[in-house]
Amino acid sequence: MEESQEAQPVGDVPEGANQHCPGTGAEEAGKAAACAGCPNQQICATAPKGPDPDLAAIAQRLQAVKHIVLVLSGKGGVGKSTFAAQLAWHLAHQDKQVGLLDIDICGPSMPRLMGLEGEEIHQSASGWSPVYVDDRLGVMSIGFMLPNPDDAVVWRGPRKNSLIKQFLKDVDWGELDYLVVDSPPGTSDEHISAVQFLKAAHVDGAIVLTTPQEVSLMDVRKELSFCHKVGLNVLGVVENMAELQVPLSSVRFSHQPTHSARTTTATSAASVFPNGETNSHACEEGSGAAESGGEDVTVRVLEALQQLFPGPLLLSTDMFHTGSGGGGEAMARTMGVPFLGRVPFDPSLGRAAEEGRSAAPERADADGGAGVGAGVGAGHEGGAAGIREKQKAEGLSPGPASLLRIFDKIVSAVEKSNCR
Known part of the structure; x- marks a missing residue:
């Protein structure tokens, strides 16, 4: 059976009105069951009715x-x-x-x-x-x-x-x-x-x-x-x-020294630069690898990955556990409405919002293509910062491309x- 539609107020709803107020412009204003005890009941009941001229x-x-x-x-x-x-x-x-x-x-x-x-x-x-x-x-x-x-x-x-x-x-x-x-x-x-x-x-x-x-x-x-x-x-x-979802050139890798009290193997960690700073800057400021005592190995890792997988690479990981809900697409299908797509968590979108500008000022290839993650392995002059600049010059990052x-x-x- 189709769900019955709840009546919507006609005209304004006065301040302090009861729940389910019919609205000041409704024929039953001041007379409906919902109006009982409302401080505006007498005013609404005697006010002239008619369409809102606004x-x-x-x-x-x-x-x-x-x-x-x-x-x-x-x-x-x-x-x-x-x-x-x-x-x-x-x-x-x-x-x-x-x-x-x-x-x-x-x-x-x-x-x-x-x-x-x-x-x-x-x-x-x-x-x-x-x-x-x-x-x-x-x-x-x-x-x-x-x-x-x-x-x-x-x-x-x-x-x-x-x-x-x-x-x-x-x-x-x-x-x-x-x-x-x-x-x-x-x-x-x-x-x-x-x-x-x-x-x-x-x-x-x-x-x-x-x-x-x-x-x-x-x-x-x-x-x-x-x-x-x-x-x-x-x-x-x-x-x-x-x-x-970010280009690999936006990621910093640090090699953590082994510590017998914690682990018997070396571990590596990756963290995203939300503000696009360089690895050397992070070390100088005491963040990331420098703070934890690890060695910054970003350029070496990117070069090694490029030898194995030539071309652009993208780092992706789920942000949330969807549980039994199946995410937005499954929900849209169940509710019978169109699903327009997914937008990844991309630091470039956050930067654009903070700076009050468009994340994609030029119309670019909306499929991402070579622009997504471009720059990894295409020459490393200037280290990781140079890789990042090349990626920016060649195309949009995943967030703007999805948008x-x-x-x-x-x-x-x-x-x-x-x-x-």
């Missing part, structure tokens, strides 16, 4: 936007905002006019992710002007309105919903090919309001981010159920941080949605 204003404002895509996640910390930022960068690099709207009111991160910290919103006769990265990519976030980026936004639901409505109604985006909306994690009141506000604007659908472990998939199933209940099309699921494949699928799915 919904028509939102539809009017967004009529020049061809495609609207929401980016959702069931849980925080899965890379949703980074994904939304990189999607916006990618679309802009395809000569599309793009808007990026951050409706994560209590956790705005787009000013940092887009390299726009310290910028402010300007108002004109036509409305609020987005903050532009360049002439193809504009951004709007409450982060631009905070006097101090460390200030907490301590707002209840109605006030957050009011700002989301104002963003949709008053921001002058102009003509856009894509509006990418970065939502807060979970299935909160803001999600219900955003879907309601955007209903007349014809949203193409949502992309849902997850990580492979079951604790994340549990919440994503709820997110997908939410999309079903509110009639929001799911463009697909993306599994982020699927595995650690490009997924972004192409998203564009294809949006173009087939025919919402406009």
Whole structure:
């Protein structure tokens, strides 16, 4: 039997309202069973009913936007905002006019992710002007309105919903090919309001981010159920941080001396350079091999591996135990939604996010090809640092390459949605 859809509030939900509030615009406002004992019951019961005039204003404002895509996640910390930022960068690099709207009111991160910290919103006769990265990519976030980026936004639901409505109604985006909306994690009141506000604007659908472990998939199933209940099309699921996957040239090898108290054999360890520093720098700073007393043998190991396996090499290892859940792909199949692909945990993506830039500024071979891990064994002038520079020059690392494949699928799915 098909699951019955839960009624969604009509109009605003007053502060302090009971659970299952029908909304101030509903015919049963103040009269429904859920209204019993609510401090707003009398006001809602006597208030005039009718369609929210702001919904028509939102539809009017967004009529020049061809495609609207929401980016959702069931849980925080899965890379949703980074994904939304990189999607916006990618679309802009395809000569599309793009808007990026951050409706994560209590956790705005787009000013940092887009390299726009310290910028402010300007108002004109036509409305609020987005903050532009360049002439193809504009951004709007409450982060631009905070006097101090460390200030907490301590707002209840109605006030957050009011700002989301104002963003949709008053921001002058102009003509856009894509509006990418970065939502807060979970299935909160803001999600219900955003879907309601955007209903007349014809949203193409949502992309849902997850990580492979079951604790994340549990919440994503709820997110997908939410999309079903509110009639929001799911463009697909993306599994982020699927595995650690880096070119071997980004790895440091150290040879640990044998120690009779611990082991009778020498061991070797590999650790990833999250900031791309050289091996000599790590030794000088007292990290890694130098700190543990091991000998840095990176260049010798890379040269030996190249003798055995000519060509690019990639280091891969699982990041999470998927348990019985089977990961994002199995979950998407069970839930009957498209699976768009996996994005490995790649330090280059983290660096791009921290530096507020695109991880793939140039359109490269999305299949990775020779670019993935290139440089190992192709000459070792300059040691491991030289190998790393050659890899960077010849192609994208695995994370950005995976993103490009997924972004192409998203564009294809949006173009087939025919919402406009």
